[in-house]
Amino acid sequence: MERVVVIDFETTGLSPAQGDRATEIAAVIVHNGSVLDRYQSLMNAGVSIPSHIQNLTGISSAMVRAAPSAARVMREVFEFVGDLPLVAHNASFDSKFWDAELERLGLHRRQAFACSMLLSRRILPQAPSHKLEALAEFAGLPSKGRFHRALADAEMAASLLLRLEEELGRQFGVHDVSHALLRRIQKAPKQELRRILDELPERTPPTIMSAR
């Protein structure tokens, strides 16, 4: 797969439209089955963190007060990500915060998101839950640290993405999956997924390695 960036936000709540702000972000560049580079930082948006969120993430108001400004962090991660396509687990959530935090700086998103949750619902429909933590256990992915911290969750979502890519090859014979194809798959009606993948020009039969 082309290089993609898996991102994860920790925030003060669920909705930037309701005044919630980002408190931490991580971005992981993935290419050819492995992590090439990482960015992670807490950020100070000048807000306090509700107690139930502190309990969930372990991120306290004191921790973000000591962190660099949200503006500085978002500019850094915007540069780090560049034009690479984005992936997140439940991307409708992270894309809202990505757009809202950039908007405050007069910046705008340059690329589309793919969603590892929507993909896992199609490629691993037998999983008992499609929460990131539950999928990690279901798929036997190695631990990346405490869940609900940005870098651990971004790395876990990256591992999940690589597993999903393997499953596309194993189940459907689809290899070298592009970000654009991931977005097609995540939007495909479940009942039509196999037909859609069978008709892909990208689909290639398993290759036979020849000795040189």
Add this chain to the structure above:
DNA sequence: TGCCAGGCCCTCTTTAGGGCCTT
């Protein structure tokens, strides 16, 4: 006082309701 997210997806559906998932 009472309200307070929103997109996806399933079903007892489409003139709707409710669970999942993110913090």
